[in-house]
Amino acid sequence: MQDRPTKTTPDLFTPIAIGPLALPNRIAMAPLTRSRAAEGNVPTALNALYYAQRASAGLSISEATQVAPEGQGYISTPGIHSAEQVKGWQCVTGAVHVAGGRIVLQLWHVGRISHQSFQPGGQLPVAPSAIRPNGQAFTANGFEPIPTPRALELADIPGIVAQYAQGARNAIEAGFDGVEVHGANGYLIDQFLRDGTNKRTDAYGGSIENRTRFLLEVVDAVIAVVGADRTGLRISPQNGQNDISDSDPQRLFNHVASALSGKDLAFLHVIEGDTGGVAVPPFDYKEIKRRFGGVFIANNGFDKERANEAIEEGRADLVAFGKPFISNPDLVTRLYLNAPLAPANRETFYGGADQGYTDYPLLRGVEPHSCYCDDLDRAWG
Numbered sequence: 001m002q003d004r005p006t007k008t009t010p011d012l013f014t015p016i017a018i019g020p021l022a023l024p025n026r027i028a029m030a031p032l033t034r035s036r037a038a039e040g041n042v043p044t045a046l047n048a049l050y051y052a053q054r055a056s057a058g059l060s061i062s063e064a065t066q067v068a069p070e071g072q073g074y075i076s077t078p079g080i081h082s083a084e085q086v087k088g089w090q091c092v093t094g095a096v097h098v099a100g101g102r103i104v105l106q107l108w109h110v111g112r113i114s115h116q117s118f119q120p121g122g123q124l125p126v127a128p129s130a131i132r133p134n135g136q137a138f139t140a141n142g143f144e145p146i147p148t149p150r151a152l153e154l155a156d157i158p159g160i161v162a163q164y165a166q167g168a169r170n171a172i173e174a175g176f177d178g179v180e181v182h183g184a185n186g187y188l189i190d191q192f193l194r195d196g197t198n199k200r201t202d203a204y205g206g207s208i209e210n211r212t213r214f215l216l217e218v219v220d221a222v223i224a225v226v227g228a229d230r231t232g233l234r235i236s237p238q239n240g241q242n243d244i245s246d247s248d249p250q251r252l253f254n255h256v257a258s259a260l261s262g263k264d265l266a267f268l269h270v271i272e273g274d275t276g277g278v279a280v281p282p283f284d285y286k287e288i289k290r291r292f293g294g295v296f297i298a299n300n301g302f303d304k305e306r307a308n309e310a311i312e313e314g315r316a317d318l319v320a321f322g323k324p325f326i327s328n329p330d331l332v333t334r335l336y337l338n339a340p341l342a343p344a345n346r347e348t349f350y351g352g353a354d355q356g357y358t359d360y361p362l363l364r365g366v367e368p369h370s371c372y373c374d375d376l377d378r379a380w381g
Contacts, residue, residue: 009312010026010311010312011026011308011311011312012025012026012027012304012307012308012311012319012335013025013026013336014026014311016058016295016317016318018059018266018267018295018318019178019227019228019229019230019266020177020229020230021059021102021177021178021266023058023059023102023318024058025056025057025058025332026058026311026317026318026319027057027058027307027318027319027321027331027332027335028057028058028059028060028061028269028297028299028318028319028320028321029054029057029059029060029061029320029321029322029325029331030061030299030320030321030322030325031061031062031063031064031106031180031182031234031322032063032322032323032325032326033063033064033074033077033350034050034063034349034350034357035074035075035076035077035350035351036050036076036351036352036353036357037076037077037078037079037088038076038088040082040084040085041066041072041076041077041078041079041082041085042078042079042082042084042085042087042088043078043085043088043089043091043092044088044091045091046353046354046357046358047078047088047091047092048091048092048094048095048096049095049358050357050358051092051095051096051101051103052095052096052098052099052101053099053329053330053358054101054325054329054331055095055096055099055100055101055103056099056100056101056330056331056332056333057101057325057331057332058102058318058332059102059103059104059318060096060101060102060103060104061103061104061106061180061232061234061269061320062078062092062103062104062105062106062176063077063078063106064077064106064108064182064187065077065078065079065080065105065106065107065108065167066078066079066080066081066108066109066110067079067080067081067107067108067109067163067164067166067167068081068109068160068163068167069081069118069119069120070109070114070119070120070125070126071108071109071110071111071163071188072110072114072118072119073110073113073114073115073118073125073137073187074110074118074137074138074350075138075139075140075351076351080105080107080167080170080171080174081163081166081167081170085170085174086170086173086174087174089105089171089174089175089176090174090175092174093174093175093176093177094175097175102177103176103177104171104176104177104178104179104180104230104232105167105171105174105176105178105179105180106179106180106181106182106234107164107167107168107171107179107180107181107182107222108182108187109160109163109164109182109187109188109189110125110187110188111125111126111127111128111149111187111188111189111191112125112126112127112131112132112133112146112149112188112191112197113125113133113135113137113146113186113187113242114137114146114149115137115139115144115146115147116147117137117139117140117141117144118137118139123150124147124148124149124150125146125147125149125150126149126150126151126152126156126160126188127149127150127151127152127188127191127197128151128152128191128192128197128198128199128200128204128205128214129151129191129197129198129199129200129205130148130149130150130151131148131149131197131199132146132147132148132149133146133186133242133243134243135242135243138350151200154202154203154204157204157214157217160188161214161217161218161221162221164181164218164221164222165221165222165224165225167179168221168222168225168226168231169225169226171226172225172226172230177230178226178229178230178231178232178266179222179226179230179231179232180231180232180233180234180267180269181215181218181219181222181231181232181233181234182234183215183218183233183234183235184234184235184236184239184271185236185239185241185242185244185271185275186239186240186241186242186243186244187242189214189215189218190235190236190242190244191244192204192211192213192214192215193211193212193215193246193252193256194211194244194245194246194252195211195246195247196244196245196246196247197244197245198211208251208252208255209255211252212252212255212256212259215233215256216259216260219231219233219260219263219265220263223263223265228263228264228265228266229264229266230266231265231266232265232266232267232268232269232297233260233265233267233268233269234269234270234271235253235256235268235269235270235271236270236271236275237249237250237252237253237270237271237283237285237288238271238272238273238274238280238281238283239271239273239274239275239276240274240276240278241274241275241276249283250283250284250287253288254287254288254291257287257288257289257291257292258291258292260292261291261292261293261294264294265294266294266295267294267295267296267297267317267318268288268289268292268294268295268296268297269297269299269320270285270288270289270296270297270298270299271299271300272285272298272299272300273300273301275300285298285315286315289315289316295317295318296315296316296317296318297316297317297318297319297320298310298315298316298318298319298320299319299320299322302319302320302321304335304338307319307321323344324341324344326344326349326356326360327341327342327343327344327345327360328341328342328360329360329362330362330363333363334363337363337366338367339363339366339367342360342361344356
């Protein structure tokens, strides 16, 4: 029997290397806040089962994980700043690795998107500028107004940079294969980047170069701890989540991508458009990828067809899927077999226990002639 030629056009199921990691496919599991950490914001065996169930992803990115107590903004989100949290995460990473997966931790500080009830001593949340976001925090008492934050003093900033570095150090101790710096979705780093939330007049405000300074200091500090090849970054140039805005996002994020280009990061993870479905002006994401020059993970609303098109056309190297992974722990298999995706129950997205978390069933049946192999036949001719 004559061997078939190797398919030369990459797609979702083509292996790829990211730094020291050899990924069997180009499907990333996006970070998904599920608010199921135990008391003390400690991950448990339930979280380990959840991530292990989804370990067939080429790369799993953990839910956002606060690098310090001050970085918390939601109930029952995990941290990476205490010995108990590190031990809890070791259970998670061990389960993922036993299941054959690879996982990185997302390093998070919410900045102004918080409430006094989450802050040590009931103090105000911090931000680059004292601008109150339009929104509410979900606390132990239900929804409460987010307060006006305290503007960070210059002397405060090095300590927060060090918290990111220590979080990265703790992540490696916890068994993670790397880290992703969370610079997206209106949280602290994004608050520094955008002129809608950063009104500073010192070295961290005003010009794009100054507003980018905090992000680059965090990235450099994390690289110094874990290495560039184990460090990724997430950004969201057009996402308006958490009342974030900028007068010229294309120019801002072109600069961000260029500033990162010489750092040899493992990847740049980009949320394209607005996650709330709000219409946004045209934006050149190809230019972001070109300026960055490294592995580019695209995210937001992709299905299999659009994801394969992005990879085949060179607009992305991997594609991250979020909500589909919630209700489809075997998402990679379902995509490969062209099988239907199970719908998710939005009422169980946040909080609770196993219901809507680890109890979604695996695929039990499939159409006999509906398979990714059919696509290969067409590609090979």
